[in-house]
Amino acid sequence: MIQAAVIDGFSFIGADSLGGFWTLQDLQGWHDGVAMRRSRQERAQQDGAWASTGNMAGRPITASGMARFSNPTNAKVASRNLRRIVGGGRADMMVVDSGGELHSTVELDGDIKVAWLNELMFNWSVLLFAPDPLLYGIPKFGAAVLTGAVGTGLPYPLVYPRDYGVPAGQTPGAVAAGNVGTAAYWPRLRVDGPVTNPVVTLNETGDWVRFNGAITAGQWLDFDLANRRVLLNGQVSLRQFVSSSGRWLVVPPGGGSVSWVADTADPAALLSVWSYEGAWS
Secondary structure, three states, X not given: XXXXXXXXXXXXXXXXOOOOEEEEEEEEOOOOOOXXXXXXXXXXXXXXXXXXXXXXXXXXXXXXXXXXXXXXXXXXXXXXXXXXXXXXXXXXXXXXXXXXXXXXXXXXXXXXXXXXXOOOEEEEEEEEEEOOOOEEOOEEEEEEOOOOEOOOOOOOOOOOOOOOOOOOOOOOOOEEEOOOOOOOEOOEEEEEOOEEOOEEEEOOOOOEEEEOOEEOOOOEEEEEXXXXXXXXXXXXXXXXXXXEEOOOOOEOOOOEEEEEEEOEOOOOOEEEEEEEOOEEO
């Protein structure tokens, strides 16, 4: 049973501020698997076709239900408020059911329909599309200072036993990026300076992303790993100064941890990681 459904801050279940009551009667596409895109080449003078690499298509979603009010004026206002959601951009969609809380970024993919039953009640339907087909769990945030700097080394003479300040089984300066789901996903990163030549690594897979340059005090880099986009202060692309190995820190089912090093360290330098509880296709 769906307990909550919110699109662009608009709740489709329960009472609203205008004294109305909304019910969600159908939500198509949310719990369905997504279609696969394939391009197969037929085998010349042989049976069958060559195997192809499949890619997931986007996720079409249709939400529909009914709203009822005790005041006809408020009913009209609510119908107008409904037609304002999402608009020409994208918005977060959140659904809570017995399986937990899931999120998707959706865009409007057709008309928002309002069919009046009388002056106090109307049926409604919203046609949406999620370009990213994955459904994401609760967003998570973590941050880490530098694990160290190349050339800094350890103080000598060494004193044993050494205390690294972290529990056994954890990586110093690492941020957990969990994934209890069934699909791999890309986290988002931000690196705040001052720092030179930072390298961010997903410890469990060995994937790394390196920025070849200096980020000065007051500057930061945003890493949109899914789209391979790197922006200085969220505005200027510096993708040409980035090198990588692997799949740009994709977090596999089971999760992982993200850590970083740099050529020079500063106490103010910080790595921020936005991840999810999990991802599902």
